[in-house]
Amino acid sequence: MDEGAHTGATREATDAATPALDVSDHAPTARLALAGAAATAVALGVAELVSGLSGGDHSLLTAVGTSFIDRFSGPLKEPAVRLFGTADKPALTIGMVVVTLALGAVVGVLGARRRWLAPVAFGAAGLVGVASAVADPLASVPFAVAGAALGVLAGVGTLRALSRLAVGRPAVTTTRTVTERPIEYPSDRRADRRQFFGWAGAAGAFALVAGAAGRAAGSRSNVEAARSTITLPRPTGTTIAPSPADGMLGVETGTGAGKLSPYLTPNDAFYRIDTALLTPQVDLASWRLKVAGLVDRPFELSYADLLALPQVEETVTLSCVSNEVGGELVGNAAWTGVPLSTLLERAGVQAGAGQLVGISVDGFTAGFPTSAATDGRVALVAVGMNGEPLPADHGFPARLVVEGLYGYVSATKWLSEIRLSPWEGVDGYWIPRGWAKEAPIKTQSRIDVPRGNAVPAGRVPIAGVAWAPGRGVSKVEVQVDDGPWQEARLGEVRSDATWRQWMLPWDATPGRHRLRVRATDGTGQTQTEAESRPDPDGATGWHERTVTVVET
Ligand SMILES: Nc1nc2c(c(=O)[nH]1)N[C@H]1C(S)=C(S)[C@@H](COP(=O)(O)O)O[C@H]1N2
Ligand SMILES: [Mo]
Numbered sequence: 001m002d003e004g005a006h007t008g009a010t011r012e013a014t015d016a017a018t019p020a021l022d023v024s025d026h027a028p029t030a031r032l033a034l035a036g037a038a039a040t041a042v043a044l045g046v047a048e049l050v051s052g053l054s055g056g057d058h059s060l061l062t063a064v065g066t067s068f069i070d071r072f073s074g075p076l077k078e079p080a081v082r083l084f085g086t087a088d089k090p091a092l093t094i095g096m097v098v099v100t101l102a103l104g105a106v107v108g109v110l111g112a113r114r115r116w117l118a119p120v121a122f123g124a125a126g127l128v129g130v131a132s133a134v135a136d137p138l139a140s141v142p143f144a145v146a147g148a149a150l151g152v153l154a155g156v157g158t159l160r161a162l163s164r165l166a167v168g169r170p171a172v173t174t175t176r177t178v179t180e181r182p183i184e185y186p187s188d189r190r191a192d193r194r195q196f197f198g199w200a201g202a203a204g205a206f207a208l209v210a211g212a213a214g215r216a217a218g219s220r221s222n223v224e225a226a227r228s229t230i231t232l233p234r235p236t237g238t239t240i241a242p243s244p245a246d247g248m249l250g251v252e253t254g255t256g257a258g259k260l261s262p263y264l265t266p267n268d269a270f271y272r273i274d275t276a277l278l279t280p281q282v283d284l285a286s287w288r289l290k291v292a293g294l295v296d297r298p299f300e301l302s303y304a305d306l307l308a309l310p311q312v313e314e315t316v317t318l319s320c321v322s323n324e325v326g327g328e329l330v331g332n333a334a335w336t337g338v339p340l341s342t343l344l345e346r347a348g349v350q351a352g353a354g355q356l357v358g359i360s361v362d363g364f365t366a367g368f369p370t371s372a373a374t375d376g377r378v379a380l381v382a383v384g385m386n387g388e389p390l391p392a393d394h395g396f397p398a399r400l401v402v403e404g405l406y407g408y409v410s411a412t413k414w415l416s417e418i419r420l421s422p423w424e425g426v427d428g429y430w431i432p433r434g435w436a437k438e439a440p441i442k443t444q445s446r447i448d449v450p451r452g453n454a455v456p457a458g459r460v461p462i463a464g465v466a467w468a469p470g471r472g473v474s475k476v477e478v479q480v481d482d483g484p485w486q487e488a489r490l491g492e493v494r495s496d497a498t499w500r501q502w503m504l505p506w507d508a509t510p511g512r513h514r515l516r517v518r519a520t521d522g523t524g525q526t527q528t529e530a531e532s533r534p535d536p537d538g539a540t541g542w543h544e545r546t547v548t549v550v551e552t
Pocket of ligand 1: 270271272273274275276318319320321360361364393394395406407408411412413414
């Protein structure tokens with residue numbers, strides 16, 4: 001007598017025989033969704049682990065995020081930065097994971113009745129990952145393919161197993177022939193549920209550990225160790241003017257709110273703008289700087305080769321084109337490096353090379369007229385920033401710095417190639433995204449102090465910075481309410497390439513006051529009052545602050 005006959009069970013087969021899970025009664029939708037999310041987490045964790053083993057490069061998720069940035073940075077840059085500030089990149093990573101898990105939950109629910117759905121959905125996601133890795137110079141394609149394949153297998157397998165547990169065994173009604181009445185055995189749904197949540201939790205925990213391990217493996221090559229062993233060569237060729245003393249205007253300087261910006265912006269306070277989801281960690285041993293394109297003698301330099309060339313130190317103010325009037329996306333640093341002209345002479349620039357394009361290890365590009373590298377302005381392959389090797393965030397091991405041009409057309413970080421190109425037909429990263437191809441930095445000025453609604457009455461300084469790199473600042477004027485424009489005292493500068501601190505003593509009287517500032521550059525041009533947005537070639541207008549002065 002077989003068991004079925006003995007017990008008269010009406011148990012339905014739920015395994016291999018049926019094509020899809022039986023979710024005929026009340027499908028445990030929430031549990032299937034959780035199964036989908038947990039399986040997706042496992043897939044992501046395995047993919048991150050395997051692709052992270054390539055070491056130092058972009059994992060699958062980072063490659064996908066990078067291609068997302070490249071695709072949508074045009075329309076999304078401004079709102080993303082406005083919404084998340086410099087946390088926009090972590091926000092993107094978290095957002096990607098959350099959206100993927102949510103999609104996984106949907107696949108978990110819909111896939112219970114459609115066996116083909118999970119393999120198709122996971123497979124499609126894997127292909128997106130591989131395609132992103134192929135397009136990402138910092139991703140390893142073989143590791144990405146292996147990560148995607150194993151991730152898909154792990155995800156589909158986990159989903160199948162968890163879904164089965166999620167649906168559970170159907171209720172078993174048993175009629176024992178030896179008794180008079182049918183007995184309904186509890187189907188032990190509680191045990192099923194416990195088992196399901198146990199395994200789903202284990203899958204989630206495994207995913208977290210695998211993902212974290214993959215990320216840790218990926219960030220193995222960290223440039224901090226390399227940086228700390230580097231001694232920058234002493235700059236030669238120029239005499240370095242002593243740094244204008246901060247405080248010479250009698251105003252406290254510092255990087256916090258309520259202080260005048262120091263003449264030199266400390267590296268850790270220097271604004272950071274780039275498209276890199278993760279700061280590229282460049283391995284010095286294999287890094288080369290190529291000089292190529294329309295040149296007679298293309299060549300390559302190692303880091304040691306670059307340091308062995310004569311170095312100069314130049315102080316240059318760098319600004320982002322996205323800087324709003326009064327904004328913080330501007331800084332002034334002393335850059336150590338090799339003049340671009342040195343490298344161009346060695347390479348021999350050919351006729352028709354109207355554009356110098358900087359290319360970074362992660363594929364970012366920025367181009368400017370080749371003449372800017374030879375017309376006498378500061379134009380460097382910089383290796384040092386304020387006396388230290390370039391910080392990783394600011395382009396270690398080398399970047400371009402060109403006086404008077406916004407960063408997006410000039411200041412390529414993590415530089416890997418200088419390519420001499422025609423002006424027409426070659427566009428840097430931001431040009432097809434709606435930004436001007438030629439972008440000299442506009443004359444601007446900013447009020448740093450005072451600010452807020454508790455300015456003590458009496459004599460207080462109105463002070464800030466003004467810049468017109470390449471032209472220099474010859475005059476700064478301040479207006480209080482509708483009063484006359486008054487000339488501010490100017491700080492000393494090392495050159496016209498840098499910003500200038502300015503200060504006007506003010507006898508502040510209680511009440512609300514509007515303070516305005518405008519600068520005049522070295523050619524006698526006063527910055528325009530007309531307000532324009534940062535796009536396509538830099539914001540204009542006068543910075544104003546409203547403050548409230550209170551009796552002390
Ligand atoms: N490789 C790379 N270099 C880059 C960018 C980038 O996205 N990638 N952004 C540019 C822009 S838009 C600016 S404003 C400057 C900012 O330099 P910083 O981050 O050192 O202040 O870097 C430029 N160099
Ligand atoms: Mo920028």
